[in-house]
Structures are given as C-alpha cells and as structure tokens.
Amino acid sequence: MGTTQLETVPEPKYWHLKTVLSDALDSEFAVGEILPNERELAARFGVARATLRQALEQLELEGRLQRRRGVGTTVAPPRVGVDVGSEAGPHTWPGAPGDAWQAEDHERAPAPAAVVRMLGVAADTAVHAVRRGRMTGGQQVASEVLYVHPDSVPALPPGADQEPDGSARARTVLRELHRLQLVGQDRTVELGSARADDARRLDRLPGAPVLVVTTRYLSEGGTAAVSVATYRADTCRLSFSDSEDVSLLAS
Amino acid sequence: MGTTQLETVPEPKYWHLKTVLSDALDSEFAVGEILPNERELAARFGVARATLRQALEQLELEGRLQRRRGVGTTVAPPRVGVDVGSEAGPHTWPGAPGDAWQAEDHERAPAPAAVVRMLGVAADTAVHAVRRGRMTGGQQVASEVLYVHPDSVPALPPGADQEPDGSARARTVLRELHRLQLVGQDRTVELGSARADDARRLDRLPGAPVLVVTTRYLSEGGTAAVSVATYRADTCRLSFSDSEDVSLLAS
DNA sequence: AAGTGGTCTAGACCACACG
C-alpha cells in the first residue's frame, strides 16, 4: 500500500537506466546532439558514475551513442548498411573494378596462426600482406589485411618489388592475383575486439568491438588468399543482400 | 639503465593483463579447465578486482572464456561455425525440410517498429510471430522470431487457430507460408545486446553481446516475412559459405 | 586552463550454484 511495486526479480540499476536513457534518446534528442557529461548524468539519476557508464557502454555497443574522450557523448546516427560480398552471382577477386576498398600498403611477412592454417603454408612462410581500407559516407568503417599465398603470386613484375610506394605494390599484387581463376569462396562473421593498429585506423580505442569478416578465396590449387576484414561494430550493419534494394532496409 | 622500458604511450593495465592472460590460456590451460577465482587472480596480478574483470570481459567477448555466476570462469572451446543461409543456390523459406531450427511457439501480435517498417503494415497490425530455437552441439546457440505478414498467411486451416500447442500452430504457419513462391531474400548482420527473454533462452545474462541476423523474405507481393535471429556472439562464428567445406575452417 | 571521457582503486553487498 503506497509502496512502489516490489520487484520479485530486481532489475539491475544499469539495465533500468539503459532503458530510460534509450527512451529519452528516442523522444528528446536529435542525432548528433551532445548529452550532459557523465558526472552530471550520474548525479541526475542518483547513481555512481561507474553504474551510469555501464549503461552508456551498452548503448554505445548498440550503436545508439558515440563517446569521444575530451569531447563528450553524442547521439549516434543510425547504423550504415555496408554491403559485404554479393554472394549471388559470380564471385570476384578482391580489388576487382568497382569494389569499395582502397589499397594502402603491402609487405611480405609471416601470417597469423589462424590464417597460416587456412593457407596451408608453414608458420614462418612470408606471404603477401595487402592492407586496404574502406570508407563509407566520409567515415572509415573497415580495415582489411589480405594474405596472399606465395604460390598465387610468386613473383612481381620486374622492378615492382623495389617500388617504395606501398599502395602501388599492393595494387600490383592484386593485379597479379587476378590472373588466377577464382573457383569459390566462403565467408565467416564473428565478434572480435580491435587490435591496437586496427583501432587507430578506425578511430576507436583498442579493444573496441568489431565484426571480423574472414573470407577464403579458392582457386584451383586450393586456398589462394585469405582476407580478414575488421568492421566497426558500433556503426556498421553488414548486408549480404543479393539485390540492390538496400534502400528499403535503411531507416 | 636497468630501468624497464619507459612506455611513451602507456598501455592500460587491463589491456596488458588481457594479453598476459590470453598467452597463459594458450600455453597453460586446457579447454573446460576452471581458472582461479577473480579475487585471487586480482591479488596475484596486483590489481583491483574491477580491473581484472575488465580484462576477463574482453576475453569473454572474444570467446576465449566463459563465466558463470556461482560456478566460476572456465576456458571456452573454440567458437562453433554456424551455417547461416546458403546464399548461393535457390533460396528457401524458413522451416523447409532439413533446416536447423525447431519451432517453439506462435502468437498473433504487433511487430516491433523496425519490422513493421520492412513488412509495410500499420504499427498496430497483428502479425504472426513464430518463435524458433536452434541447437548446435547440445547448446542453444540462437533464438529467432519470424514475423509473417498477415497477407502471406491470412487464415489457418480450420481448427488450427484453436490448437493449444504453440509449436503445432507455429509449424502450421510455416506450412502455409510454403504455399507462396519465394522470389528473393536479403540478410543483414549486426551487433546487439540480448533482450531479457532471448538472454534466458540462450542461457546468458541480459545485455550479453549477440549477433542479430535479420532476413527479409520476398514473395511476389513484396516482403512476405521478416526473421530476426539472435546468435550468441561469444560462442558462434556465422558461416556464409556456399560449399560444405566448413571443416577446413574449423579449428 | 578547463572540461571531457578513460582507467583504477578498495571496499561492500547481492544473486546464484552446489554440496
């Protein structure tokens, strides 16, 4: 009587807070608008800052908020749909005309263990590592390393190996790769956390949640190349549509 | 001299801790093995428990650890590859023979806002909501709600509407759906956090990270149904392969 | 210099699983 409802299964404060904030974002804030700072929000809701932060973290994970050190917390725009592989239709090599990626660098180095396993090479074999970036709407949304089996591109054209511009070497490797015939590919998506170098490129802090898309490119000889692409999980929705009606899904 | 290296860009403690733990997991622990408890680990590394937990959280996010309240922290097995839609080849309706899902329940209710938009119905229109679950290796890995446009399945066979068994009604709706011709589909993947009901089904706490796979099924009349499937992000790697060579990717 | 979010501490209590 007169008491508020007894919660038989009490909800954690941060969970309730998240709901309240989420509703407020829908009704009282516009995209890009800046929220009150964490200390004030915590005071306003009568919780410790750590608890408030737990709620904000979840909302950021869901792509509702964007936080930047030294700046503040802003309301994030809806996630952008990013087309990942048009599975239907003929498969294409990475770097085919019209793809969304920009070659950035190239080196010859051993691949990480997981990639070594897929390429079927020895652990210390130097493979081509082509670094590429992907922009969408003026924002860097993904960073990729394409590991090319040395048998796929055994030698670069004369002189190309000494080319000092990494992105030029990268494009050369891709061009050489296109001489092979692509017979198939498969692709996996999983959750990961950004390594330090990827985090820098994606303008995030190390450990930020990312969607890792691993693609295996098969030619007649087996796995010719493996791509590991790292997408910002907060801002991206990966799209595997076979048609181009992505517009209907947006907003 | 004699000093340890001065870190010009000091690494956060929890980040370093994560690296140390990750290496230890590779070299000193077997899958399923139980780690020392958080209070002891924190003491052993000379950090506060909250800091230690920050490192454990990341490792859990990456699928390296599994934590259960009242039990302890164990070393997680490698993520299981879960086949999601064989994009290539003919598309099929959900519930086609041989698919990995188990119908659980059915009700008629309004759909969430995002689904309403895709189905192109009014916000308060009651649609079929078919709940399904997906097991892999004895573990529940995903929970799905399939929203079926009322025009796609306007009426159930006589008597089926009064059937008290929800899973039987669910199977009936799927069967009726199969009478339509499927002309296309598209699919998106994004990061989300588990709602309370999904969390319970997936044996996780609310807010646990999940991969949300949204599939739109197109028939001649437009969007006939929309599926929202929620996969455990810690234990699953979604596979979009067109062949069945998933074995080469595993382990 | 001032203000923001990011890291860290040292405690406390709670919910849950298990013997």
Added chain:
DNA sequence: GTGTGGTCTAGACCACTTC
C-alpha cells in the same frame, strides 16, 4: 553455508580535446 561471479559505490588520477 560457502564460494562464485554480478552489481554498486565514492572517490582519485590520467589522456585527450578545446579554448
């Protein structure tokens, strides 16, 4: 009951951006 992870507090200091 005992031990585990989960939640929460009230502080402190740091790294970064902006003015």
